[in-house]
Amino acid sequence: MTDTGLVAITALLAVPASTALLLVLLPGYWFGARLNVGAALLSLLAAVTLFWARPEPNLYLRVDDFNIYLVVLNNLVSFTTSVFSASYIAHELETGRLTPKDMRFYHAMYQVLLFAMNLALLANNIGLLWVAIELATLITVLMVGIYRTHAALEAAWKYFILGSLGIALALFGTILVYLAAQPTMGEGLPAMAWDRLLVHAGTFDPALLNLAFVFLLLGYGTKAGLVPLHAWLPDAHAEGPTPISAVLSGLLLNVALYAVLRFKMLMSANPAALAPGPLMVTMGLASLLFAGLMLYRRGDIKRLFAYSSIEHMGIITFAFGMGGPLANFAGLLHMTLHSLTKSAIFFAVGHISQVKGTQRISTIRGLTATHPTLGWGLVGGVIAIAGMPPFGVFMSEFLVVSSTFARYPLLALPLAVGLLLAFGTLLWRLHGVAFGKPDGGPAAPVQASILPMMAHLALVFMAGIWLPPPLVAWFKNVAVLLG
Amino acid sequence: MHGLAFDIAHLLAGGMVVVSFLMLYQDRVYALLNVFAVHALVLALAVGWQAYIQGAHHLYVTAGIALVFKAIIIPTALHRMVQRLDIHRTLEVVGGVGLDMLAGTALVALAILVMLPVTAAADALAREDLAFALAVVLLGLLLMVTRHNAISLVVGFMSLENGLVLAAAGARGMPLAVEISVAFSVLIALIVIGVFLFRIRERFDSVDMQALDAFREERRQ
Numbered sequence: 001m002t003d004t005g006l007v008a009i010t011a012l013l014a015v016p017a018s019t020a021l022l023l024v025l026l027p028g029y030w031f032g033a034r035l036n037v038g039a040a041l042l043s044l045l046a047a048v049t050l051f052w053a054r055p056e057p058n059l060y061l062r063v064d065d066f067n068i069y070l071v072v073l074n075n076l077v078s079f080t081t082s083v084f085s086a087s088y089i090a091h092e093l094e095t096g097r098l099t100p101k102d103m104r105f106y107h108a109m110y111q112v113l114l115f116a117m118n119l120a121l122l123a124n125n126i127g128l129l130w131v132a133i134e135l136a137t138l139i140t141v142l143m144v145g146i147y148r149t150h151a152a153l154e155a156a157w158k159y160f161i162l163g164s165l166g167i168a169l170a171l172f173g174t175i176l177v178y179l180a181a182q183p184t185m186g187e188g189l190p191a192m193a194w195d196r197l198l199v200h201a202g203t204f205d206p207a208l209l210n211l212a213f214v215f216l217l218l219g220y221g222t223k224a225g226l227v228p229l230h231a232w233l234p235d236a237h238a239e240g241p242t243p244i245s246a247v248l249s250g251l252l253l254n255v256a257l258y259a260v261l262r263f264k265m266l267m268s269a270n271p272a273a274l275a276p277g278p279l280m281v282t283m284g285l286a287s288l289l290f291a292g293l294m295l296y297r298r299g300d301i302k303r304l305f306a307y308s309s310i311e312h313m314g315i316i317t318f319a320f321g322m323g324g325p326l327a328n329f330a331g332l333l334h335m336t337l338h339s340l341t342k343s344a345i346f347f348a349v350g351h352i353s354q355v356k357g358t359q360r361i362s363t364i365r366g367l368t369a370t371h372p373t374l375g376w377g378l379v380g381g382v383i384a385i386a387g388m389p390p391f392g393v394f395m396s397e398f399l400v401v402s403s404t405f406a407r408y409p410l411l412a413l414p415l416a417v418g419l420l421l422a423f424g425t426l427l428w429r430l431h432g433v434a435f436g437k438p439d440g441g442p443a444a445p446v447q448a449s450i451l452p453m454m455a456h457l458a459l460v461f462m463a464g465i466w467l468p469p470p471l472v473a474w475f476k477n478v479a480v481l482l483g
Numbered sequence: 484m485h486g487l488a489f490d491i492a493h494l495l496a497g498g499m500v501v502v503s504f505l506m507l508y509q510d511r512v513y514a515l516l517n518v519f520a521v522h523a524l525v526l527a528l529a530v531g532w533q534a535y536i537q538g539a540h541h542l543y544v545t546a547g548i549a550l551v552f553k554a555i556i557i558p559t560a561l562h563r564m565v566q567r568l569d570i571h572r573t574l575e576v577v578g579g580v581g582l583d584m585l586a587g588t589a590l591v592a593l594a595i596l597v598m599l600p601v602t603a604a605a606d607a608l609a610r611e612d613l614a615f616a617l618a619v620v621l622l623g624l625l626l627m628v629t630r631h632n633a634i635s636l637v638v639g640f641m642s643l644e645n646g647l648v649l650a651a652a653g654a655r656g657m658p659l660a661v662e663i664s665v666a667f668s669v670l671i672a673l674i675v676i677g678v679f680l681f682r683i684r685e686r687f688d689s690v691d692m693q694a695l696d697a698f699r700e701e702r703r704q
Contacts, residue, residue, distance in 0.1 A: 127658060161636065168643055172620060175650050178657055179613070183604065187656025207601040375563070 009063065009122060012071070015039055016115035019263035023108040029093060029100055032107040033086040039111060040079040043118070058191045059404070061474060062124035066478050070258055071121050075078030077250045078114050080143045081482055084347045085110070085243035087449040090356050091224035092241070101221060102146060112248065120255050129259055130167075130174050131469050135221060136252060137163040143242035143247035162222060163230040170219025170259075177210035182206040194262060200268035203419065209267060210274040216263045217279060221409055225310050227287040237306035238359065242350030245302055249309040250343035254335055257313065261320060268323075268483040269304035280321025285414055287314025292421030295429075300359045302354070303427060309386060311422050312338045317441035318415065320482065322407070328479035330399035333467075337392045337460055338385075341398045345381035345454035347411050348374055351448040356449045366438030373450055377394045379434050384428070387419060394406040492608055493581035495529035495613035499593060499649060503622035503642060506563045507587050508580045512572050513563050514635055516558045519638045523553035524643045533612075543651055551649065553641065561634065568574045577629045589620055612653030619646030 019039035023032055031084035050071065054063050089106065091099045092255060098106070113136060141163065145156030148382075171211030178192055184203045185191040201209075221230035237245040260280075267276045291311035298304040316338065351374055352367065353359045367375030384391035405412040497682035502522045509515040565572070576583055583663030598614035623643030627636055651657050 040521050161627070161640070165627075165641060165643075168620070168640075168647060172617070172650060175647070175654050175657065179602070179609065179654050184654065191656075192658060205601075205604050207603075211597065211601050412529050419517075 001192045003197065004049060004053035005063070007317065008046045008049040009054060009055050012043055012050075012075070012118045012122065013115060014119065015042050016111040020108045020111035020115065022161050023104065023111060027100070027104060027210065029090070029103050032104060033089065036107045037082045037086060038083040039215075040075070041112065043114060044075040044079045044174045047072045057195055058123050060128055061120055062195060063122065064195075065474070066261075066481060067121050067258070069332075069336070069474065069478070070254060073120060073339055073362050074115075074117055074202065074251050074255070077339055077456075078117075079149075081246050081250075081343060081347075081406070082110065084240075084246070084350065084449055084452045087447055088241070088243055088350050088354070091447070097120065097147060098241075102342035106143070106146060108195045109139050109143055110135055110243075113143070117251055117255050121258060123191070124194050124310075125196055126174050126177060126262075127192050128198070129262070130171055130192075133170070133220070133259060134167050136255065137167055137223065140236070140240075140248060140252065141448050142238045143244045146241060147239065149239070151235075152476050153267070155232075155239035159232040159236040162229065164221045166222025166229065167423050168173075168219070169215050169222070171221055173212045173215030173263075174209055177263070180212060182207040185193040185434055188293065188364060194266075197266055201266045204270055204273075206270055206272035212326070213263055213267050213274070213276055214279075217260060217276070217283070220256045220263075221283060221317075221347040222261045224253050224255075224260065224317070225287075225313050226283045227290045227310065230287065230290075231308060234306040237309070238302040242302070242346055242353070243385075245306070246343040246346035246350075249346065249390065253309060253313050254339060255301050256355060257316060257320075257335070264483060277321045277323050279426055280317050281411065282321075284314045284316070284321055285317030285411070285418070287311065288318065289314075289414060289421075292418045292425070295422055295425040298429075299361055301349055301361050301364060301433070302346075302359050304361065304426075305342065305349065305385075307424065308426065311418070312342070312385070314418070315400060315415075317398065320413075322400075322404060323483060324403070324407070325479045326403040326477065327400065328482045329475050330403060332475050332478060332482075333397035333463075334393070334400065337396055337463055338368055340456045341381060341384045341391070341393060343376065343462050344460070345385060345423075347449075347453040347456075348378040348381055352378065361433060363438035363439070364433050366434070368434050370438050373435050374448060377450065377457065379430065380461075381436075381453070382426055382430045382455065384460050388422045388423075390461065390464045392460045395464055419432065419468070485490050488527070489533075489608060492536065493611055495525060496612050496649060496653075497594065498525045499529060500615055500618050500622070503626075504587055504640070505627075506626055506642060507583050508524050508576075510574050510576065512574060512632070514618075515635060515638055516565075517572065519642060520554050520558040520647055522642055523549055523558075526576055526649060527569065529649060533652045536608075537655060539656065545648060549645070553645070557641065558685060561637070565634065574630060574632050577631070583625065583629055589627055590621040590625060591618045594621055600695070605654075609653050609655060615648055616646045616650035616653060619649060621642070622646075638655060646668055657703065670691055 017041060019035060023253050026032065050063055050068055066106060089098065090101065093100070093103060116132050116136035116139060118137065120129055123129040123132055141156050143159045144159055145152050181197055181200065181204060182193040184200050185196065190196050198240040198264065218229065238247060267273050273406055287310050289305045291314060294307045297308060298401045316331050319327045319334060352364060355371060356364050367378060384393050387394050387397040401415060403417055428478060499522065502518060502525055505518045506515060506522065509518055527546045528548060530542055530635065531546035532539065536544060582675045594617040598617050599610060602610045602613060620643050623646060624641050626639035626642065630636060
């Protein structure tokens with residue numbers, strides 16, 4: 001069985017990498033878009049195969065209970081996004097915002113990004129993890145700047161500077177972890193393999209480990225968009241192509257947070273080291289409250305949802321910072337549901353900004369009357385992300401709040417305030433956009449691919465009503481693992 | 484610890500901190516680029532010395548990359564770019580040079596106060612190296628925050644990366660994968676930055692970051 005696993009794990013990395021090469025070589029938009037979708041589907045199949053056949057971990061790669069579900073989620077959303085991207089990008093080509101040459105570049109980069117994220121999730125070597133996240137950062141910088149407008153360049157530049165700083169801090173942290181491991185584990189590769197580090201973590205010098213974790217939390221936290229290191233995130237989301245906003249919010253933030261969690265597990269394995277919880281709780285709460293306040297004054301629809309991503313990353317970080325089986329369970333569930341919901345919203349927003357020709361909220365009105373499918377899709381997505389029942393996000397948020405209330409009632413107060421703030425603002429904003437008076441003018445028809453959005457919303461809806469028992473058992477397992 | 488080997492390593496790592504300080508008060512673009520070349524040169528020597536005393540031959544590669552790529556190619560390329568694009572040759576320092584130097588001194592003290600107690604168990608060489616490396620990283624950050632000009636932002640970032648390479652070299656037996664990736668990242672970083680500089684020039688006729696800053700969502704109509 002391990003052979004199948006080996007094939008699957010190789011495919012997860014080789015398919016995107018080779019497709020990227022192919023996409024660079026082959027011209028033609030039509031073919032490129034289809035190849036992009038096909039390759040993403042193939043990676044998804046490979047990811048699902050890992051459930052049945054798990055390869056033996058080696059010094060570089062590893063599949064375990066924790067990362068397997070993120071790998072599947074990653075490839076699922078990449079696949080649906082590639083379907084959405086095919087129709088979105090076709091429209092950009094028609095309107096001349098992008099040239100066929102940009103297109104080739106875009107599709108190749110999309111696959112490289114998929115490769116980098118898969119590598120980051122599967123990496124067992126903390127150096128490799130860092131390299132993969134750096135690669136993902138550089139790729140997204142290029143993608144954000146692809147429109148080459150004034151604003152897009154500013155966004156890409158800001159993202160580049162802040163992202164590189166984060167990456168640099170994370171590397172310093174990685175070096176410190178290696179230094180902490182070296183006395184007990186000897187020199188060379190094994191002292192960077194995560195599973196071996198975990199076994200020996202108890203013997204590491206706690207002071208060195210503490211310092212390393214601070215650097216890693218700041219470094220990867222920048223990539224996860226945690227306040228006060230979030231400044232790049234709204235710009236990058238607003239100015240890049242919408243499929244990239246969907247991937248950024250839905251996947252890359254998760255990958256960065258995943259890296260933080262890996263190191264958090266190392267910290268908790270060493271009893272003398274600083275407890276990582278309070279740090280993460282503080283950053284999480286700060287993100288939640290700050291984003292909740294910032295949501296109020298947004299005028300750009302993509303920026304609005306970018307701030308909502310900061311808010312949700314805050315909730316997830318808070319949940320993992322609290323720790324314990326219940327909060328971890330809620331965190332994992334929220335991570336999954338946020339990915340699905342936020343990418344669905346960006347699918348809707350992408351098409352909406354295309355039909356309306358603007359991203360300004362004040363000029364987008366009465367969508368449910370002019371474009372019923374898109375409008376109602378957005379309504380569904382926003383209701384879900386705001387945390388209203390019967391969608392799954394309600395359940396995970398409820399779990400976070402109730403588990404906090406049971407243990408630290410005082411912390412539940414700011415948490416609830418932040419959630420309510422975001423909830424109110426999002427619904428208030430939604431009202432005008434979806435049900436306001438349409439501003440007249442003929443409604444431009446749009447060739448939208450509705451399927452990806454609907455599929456995601458259906459999944460989130462289902463999660464709110466009924467979670468399959470195997471999934472629950474799985475999450476419980478991982479929650480215990482996370483400590 | 485063999486006295487001389489340690490002293491030389493110490494001297495070179497300390498030299499990097501001094502050169503970082505030199506960068507802090509440059510007010511001309513060319514001078515800044517020259518000082519950066521010296522910074523990379525000292526880095527190459529420091530890493531080469533580490534390779535020699537640790538007997539770690541792969542570190543010579545890292546030293547070579549630092550010498551050829553960072554000390555020669557990048558400064559030359561940036562020189563040319565400044566010439567061709569006719570960028571303002573003078574640099575503005577946000578808080579004034581005096582304040583900058585004071586802040587720099589405080590950061591070095593911070594680096595030493597943080598690193599030395601934490602690494603008490605590690606061997607003396609790695610400790611000193613790491614403390615200096617953190618100081619260089621922090622000074623690079625300071626350089627980035629206190630300038631508006633895109634070129635000095637880039638130079639600040641690269642000097643910060645030099646600090647990281649110094650730290651990686653000081654960690655005994657750190658696998659090569661990481662060093663290559665650091666060098667690689669600088670390469671890509673330069674390409675990206677180069678592309679950006681050209682495009683920025685195309686759009687705004689200036690590489691002044693304040694011109695970019697003026698453009699914010701709130702001020703868009």
